[in-house]
Amino acid sequence: MTSVLPVAPGHAEDGPGRILELITTGAARTRTAIAQETGLSRSTVVQRLDALFAAQLIRESEENVASRGRPSRALELNPRAGVVISVDIGEERTRVAVLDLNVTIIGDRVERLALGDGPDVLLDRITATVRDLIDHLGLQESAVAGFGLGLPAPVDYEAGRVMGWSIMSGWEGYDIRRHLRRSWPVPILIDNDVNLLTLAEHRRFWASQRHLFYLKAGTGVGSGMVIDYAVNRGAQGAAGDIGHAHIAGFGDPQCRCGNVGCLESLAGGWALARDLRDQDLDSHDARDVADRVRRGDSEAVAGLRNAGRIMGESVAFATSLLNPDVIVIGGMLGTTGDHLLAGIRQVVYQRSLPLATRQLRIVPTKFKSRAGIAGAGYLVRDHVLNPSALDSLLAAGKSPFAMT
Ligand SMILES: [Zn+2]
The missing domain is CATH 3.30.420.40 (ATPase, nucleotide binding domain)
Structure with missing residues (x-):
């Protein structure tokens, strides 16, 4: 765990989380632009950025951005601060992917899994595939920041369970999150596949x-x-x-x-x-x-x-x-x-x-493929980088990622 500079208690709107959001969305990517956008003093901006650097959440980009007429080195999200597991269960096939924090696919696998096999069998096979993929990519499981899962069924988002009639017979009411948490002690977000397609389309385009x-x-x-x-x-x-x-x-x-x-x-x-x-x-x-x-x-x-x-x-x-x-x-x-x-x-x-x-x-749609995978990726990224949650973690000297 990287040591993190203490952060003065503040509101989500001006904490490091908010500044990371400005950088990630591209709304403000230089120190000057961040100061202008937030109204914070330059020294406070520097302090907030130091916390983000210390947690390895941001880095200097190769790109220069014009700032008050002078070129200035832009800041960017460190896409490899952690990775996201994204799983898209379909009627005929299931895609499993590892994404970076820019929601770019690092590696993926497609499996023909029968929905009729039920949640126990399917979730165990998915976990085995994810482990294999992570190993194949030379990553550590501790790098996983969150797990996103899309299902072709109505989902109670808060409870993370399939509800009502769907083509996923045998899944209704099953505690998917509890099953996955045995292997993945990270935020686990489960949503209906169409919500994820919607999110992917919005966030990317x-x-x-x-x-x-x-x-x-x-x-x-x-x-x-x-x-x-x-x-x-x-x-x-x-x-x-x-x-x-x-x-x-x-x-x-x-x-x-x-x-x-x-x-x-x-x-x-x-x-x-x-x-x-x-x-x-x-x-x-x-x-x-x-x-x-x-x-x-x-x-x-x-x-x-x-x-x-x-x-x-x-x-x-x-x-x-x-x-x-x-x-x-x-x-x-x-x-x-x-x-x-x-x-x-x-x-x-x-x-x-x-x-x-x-x-x-x-x-x-502008997606050619893998939109569901991207959607689950954005869902998890938005969750782990949520400004208020991130501020609390950083203030407690923690990082959303267990990377060393
Ligand atoms: Zn009908």
């Missing part, structure tokens, strides 16, 4: 925007929202779970959840595959639908455009309710060209008031 709405159009349909720069999960963590909200006027097909007429029973990937089979076309799942669309298959393209208009009904409602700056469309069906987006745009602009859409952007 739209960090300056206040309000972002994310729609995942894959096998199922889900959404997430960033409100005032933070993911909004609602009271129990179910906010944004629009795939099982009823849509009127398009028929009432049976849904996977037991209800009828849910959005995903009309426009989800599994529903589009079903509709193609009804036309005697070979189509098993969302992947088959996406493949057909990419090949220009006219029935699949027509189905996807129609799905866009149906999803547009939900997105238009969300637009009226939230007035987002940007709407991002992701998921397997959202990244097959413009067909889905065209349908969504058409309905949103038709149904919403001009004030809500005047500056609205509706765009496809």
